[in-house]
Amino acid sequence: xxxxxxxxxxxxxxxxxxxxxxxxxxxxxxxxxxxxxxxxxxxxxxxxxxxxxxxxxxxxxxxxxxxxxxxxxxxxxxxxxxxxxxxxxxxxxxxxxxxxxxxxxxxxxxxxxxxxxxxxxxxxxxxxxxxxxxxxxxxxxxxxxxxxxxxxxxxxxxxxxxxxxxxxxxxxxxxxxxxxxxxxxxxxxxxxxxxxxxxxx
Amino acid sequence: xxxxxxxxxxxxxxxxxxxxxxxxxxxxxxxxxxxxxxxxxxxxxxxxxxxxxxxxxxxxxxxxxxxxxxxxxxxxxxxxxxxx
Numbered sequence: 001x002x003x004x005x006x007x008x009x010x011x012x013x014x015x016x017x018x019x020x021x022x023x024x025x026x027x028x029x030x031x032x033x034x035x036x037x038x039x040x041x042x043x044x045x046x047x048x049x050x051x052x053x054x055x056x057x058x059x060x061x062x063x064x065x066x067x068x069x070x071x072x073x074x075x076x077x078x079x080x081x082x083x084x085x086x087x088x089x090x091x092x093x094x095x096x097x098x099x100x101x102x103x104x105x106x107x108x109x110x111x112x113x114x115x116x117x118x119x120x121x122x123x124x125x126x127x128x129x130x131x132x133x134x135x136x137x138x139x140x141x142x143x144x145x146x147x148x149x150x151x152x153x154x155x156x157x158x159x160x161x162x163x164x165x166x167x168x169x170x171x172x173x174x175x176x177x178x179x180x181x182x183x184x185x186x187x188x189x190x191x192x193x194x195x196x197x198x199x200x201x
Numbered sequence: 202x203x204x205x206x207x208x209x210x211x212x213x214x215x216x217x218x219x220x221x222x223x224x225x226x227x228x229x230x231x232x233x234x235x236x237x238x239x240x241x242x243x244x245x246x247x248x249x250x251x252x253x254x255x256x257x258x259x260x261x262x263x264x265x266x267x268x269x270x271x272x273x274x275x276x277x278x279x280x281x282x283x284x285x
Contacts, residue, residue, distance in 0.1 A: 068273070076202075079211040122269040125252070126209070129270070132255040133210075154257030 017055045019045050024066045029104035033063060033112050064119045067109070071123035074102055075130045088138040088148065089193060092160065095131050096185035099164065103179055107168045132157045139196075148196040159195070163188050206276040207231035207244055227276070241280050245271060 023045040027036045038059050042049040056062040081094035099106055109116075109124055136153045143150045164181075167188065171180040203212045205228035212218050212228050219225040219232035227238045239247070245267055252263040271277045 075209070076204075076211055079213065084214060084216070118269070122266060122273075125256075125266050126270050128256060129248075129252060130210075133251075136255045153255045154253075157255055158257055 013055075016047065016051065020047070020052060020055055020062070021066050021069050024062055025070060025105055028063075028066065028108055033108050034115050038062065060117055064117065067116075067120050067123045070102070070105060070109075071126050074098060074106070074127050077101065078127075078130050078134070082134045085141075086134065086138055088135070088142050088196070089189060091131075091134045091138045092189045092192060093185075095135075095160075096164070096181050096189060099168075100179055100181040100185065103168070103171075103181055107171060110165050111169055128157075128161065135160070146198060148193075149198050151196060156196070160192055163192065205231055206274060207238060207271075208248065209270070209274050238276070241271070241277055244277075 020041065024036075024041045027041050027044055030036075031040070038052045039049050041062070042052050052062065056065060078094065078098045081098055082091055086094070109120070113121055113124055132153070135157055139148065139151070139153065139156055142148045167174055167180050167184055174180045175183045203223075203226065204210065205212055205226070207227045208231050210217070210228045210230065212223075215221050215223055217228055219227050219229055219238070220236040221229075222236075225232075225236075231239050231244060233239055233243075245264070248267040248271065249260070249264040252258050252267060253260055256263075258266065272280065
């Protein structure tokens with residue numbers, strides 16, 4: 001392979017990097033982000049341990065790459081799921097559906113967030129910024145139309161996120177055998193909308 | 202699908218693009234009324250305010266977070282002063 005042309009060498013290098021990022025994401029989901037050694041990732045990916053460090057100078061760089069890739073995928077998926085002029089129910093349902101698709105790793109991020117490098121928290125904030133954008137747009141529209149009671153955007157967002165994150169971080173208590181968002185998502189959406197129902201005179 | 206070089210928002214519909222022009226690389230939220238792209242300082246200020254308003258973060262924390270988010274985007278990668 002010494003004579004492989006630069007293009008195929010670059011492609012191979014990119015493919016190995018992608019494999020490492022995807023394998024790391026699976027391993028972090030399974031064992032935790034801070035608790036997974038790079039040796040486990042290399043073994044699961046079927047590469048030599050040293051290969052990890054050819055692509056990522058440190059373990060922290062690998063974690064940052066995984067989280068950055070994850071953040072981009074979640075944000076893109078969220079935008080795909082939320083249609084223009086979506087109702088508040090549509091946005092909340094899309095958020096639940098999106099998080100359900102990425103539930104394992106997202107839960108790890110929420111649980112371990114404060115133990116991880118700043119770049120990790122920035123990625124998590126980036127995901128929250130994307131959902132808060134859609135949520136605020138829909139809520140403002142519905143409050144103006146009198147369909148929900150007015151509520152400060154940050155309190156609406158944090159009430160919703162507090163609810164979702166509580167169920168996620170305690171998933172072992174609420175849904176030990178499966179997805180907590182699949183089981184409780186619709187109920188959480190109904191509950192938040194109930195809280196926001198316009199007050200009767 | 203294109204994503205805005207200045208804020209990272211995926212641009213799906215024509216209305217998502219600055220001036221409704223799909224040839225633009227930045228979104229409607231990153232454009233000034235005349236269609237030109239906002240400066241780094243304008244974007245940083247508006248994104249910080251957005252985070253405070255919609256997520257309730259402390260103002261200083263929101264500005265630092267916005268700074269870090271912008272630093273990862275193509276339009277601001279070489280911006281002096283952006284944190285690593």
